[in-house]
Amino acid sequence: MKRKITLKDIAKELGVSISTVSKSLKDSAEIGDDTKQKVKAFAELYNYKPNNIAISLKNRRTKNIALIIPEIVHDFFATVIRGAERFANAKGYNVIVCLSNESFDKEVVNIDTLAHGGVVDGFLISLSKETQMRNDFNHLIEVENQGMPLVMFDRITDQVLCDKVIIDDSRGAYNAVSHLIEKGRKNIAIISTKDYLSVGNLRTQGYIKALGDHGLEYNPDLVLRIEEMEECEEPILELINNHKIDAIFAVNELFAVTAMKAIQAKGKNVPKDVAIVGFSDGKLLKHATPSISTIEQRGDEMGRIAAQMLIKRLQSEKEEESFSTRVIKTSLIERESSK
Amino acid sequence: MKRKITLKDIAKELGVSISTVSKSLKDSAEIGDDTKQKVKAFAELYNYKPNNIAISLKNRRTKNIALIIPEIVHDFFATVIRGAERFANAKGYNVIVCLSNESFDKEVVNIDTLAHGGVVDGFLISLSKETQMRNDFNHLIEVENQGMPLVMFDRITDQVLCDKVIIDDSRGAYNAVSHLIEKGRKNIAIISTKDYLSVGNLRTQGYIKALGDHGLEYNPDLVLRIEEMEECEEPILELINNHKIDAIFAVNELFAVTAMKAIQAKGKNVPKDVAIVGFSDGKLLKHATPSISTIEQRGDEMGRIAAQMLIKRLQSEKEEESFSTRVIKTSLIERESSK
């Protein structure tokens, strides 16, 4: 690789000291105007850019932040990246994206490498499924102990003290179910995830509360908890076949479209026979036929706020001891599936 | 931030020199066995990890690679990230994901910052729409001139000499259209993009060739070139209304589902009245009703190979002067829309 031009090169070329060059480029008052001009012109000419690695070493900070997500082929997380990246870049930070692939081990390895290696200044993380299941957060607690700021988003745990960004899962679900009730639906099922997933759990709670508040009976048989995303078809089919249902609230995109397909395959009509509301505003729901109503889940907003919280902490000198949790509001997007 | 433990700390604590500690941890033959053991044990105990920034500075390489993509909420690019990240991580490299958002300026800024700042060792890039339109690749040529390796994938240009990974767009399209012809379709339209997009252009060529090879007449009226992804509905509607069409080949997911919706809205049946084949294997096509046949476009494979080519170049001492282009094969996934 061709060597990039350094301060030393400029100094030698112009017959001044390295310090002079450094200070000139920073427009220090210590240096005479003509020298400054000369140095700047030369630097410009040779397209000098300071070596960030050296600066990182000196300043003990890298201006990199890690963003750890469980899965990337997922509109929601993709928009989180977009939001975080945009904000961070504007503040002069690079985002290093890491995938845990829902694996505890990979999450740990990622964090370890980046934290101890001094590669990043802080972390943005959404927990992997496995981590939530194992309920083991030592790797995160250690990050905190090292004094590295950490912001958790979406899939969080209250066992780690740090800044957090979540959406109002429970209230979002509540609104979705209320909407279905207002449309006259009485037998509303929910397709959710296993309880150890914070998000699925909260949404189920919102579902139950909405039923209660509207004087509908809560029937546990209508609560389906899917274990494996990839094998959701069968249990969904079973739910639909064995119960009299006139509406479904699905906690994610995949469950919603799979449910709709199953219903349509039975010759029933959506929304006439069964109405559907999903959660998270991805392409799948928008482009389904009929299009599926959903609770909007602003991933970019979440990414932006998470990055903001992290960078704020990185830039404040004093170690702020109180942590805050930001809750992002959701709103209902009405589409054809719940007309 | 709490300071991390350094070689110096260990040295002071054990009453040996920094060099001794460094060498011990590298298991150098220069150091006596008992000293080595002592140092290693101590380092282990305090969870010492070398500071990668310092190593980067010394070695003049960072073990970071940049992956620049135009858009992230896009299953294809998301899978590319996954493939590249997986391979790079396994080789000890971090992936810094940057989004150009289809903007020339952001692409240039990204590259400039990372290249001159010494943050990354090399680039993986898929050109932004705007860059392809402007036909201006100086920022990439400069990267090459600096001796930084660069691998282009998917959206490439032949005006920059570097390693490349593409899928066989033209042949993929050819196969898609041939498939439709074999199913007895005669009036096949293509919904493509403007010509400056390398990918859309190649797919259109494959379409034309397939028609010719099967003795069908090429009718330019059946070639729709969409300018704005977001405003594709109207022109697609127009195409469908004004022409007798029994099949559509769409060069991406969005065009395929939009076309299908339009056809169904007219009361026609897919695939009976109009068959559809798309391109790129995203969720949208898979979960559409009916599911849409498509040309598989292995993003993860592309990412993996691109990362592999880049890292190979980074690790080889000699400056290899010949560049290669890897072509990834596609295959047809038959689904309901072209039965």
Add this chain to the structure above:
DNA sequence: GGGAGCAACTATAACGGTTTCGTGTTGAAA
């Protein structure tokens, strides 16, 4: 004319490693 004060630089240490080149101590061959 001998500081004081200032402008305009330069030298140096430090950031945390790696690496080359010593150097002091052994023990054994000559």
Add this chain to the structure above:
DNA sequence: TTTCAACACGAAACCGTTATAGTTGCTCCC
């Protein structure tokens, strides 16, 4: 006893910056 290699370790340079602490040379003024 001398010599000399092997061993075990240390000193110092270097990567590219920045911050702090000098060092000049000059003017000004009592």
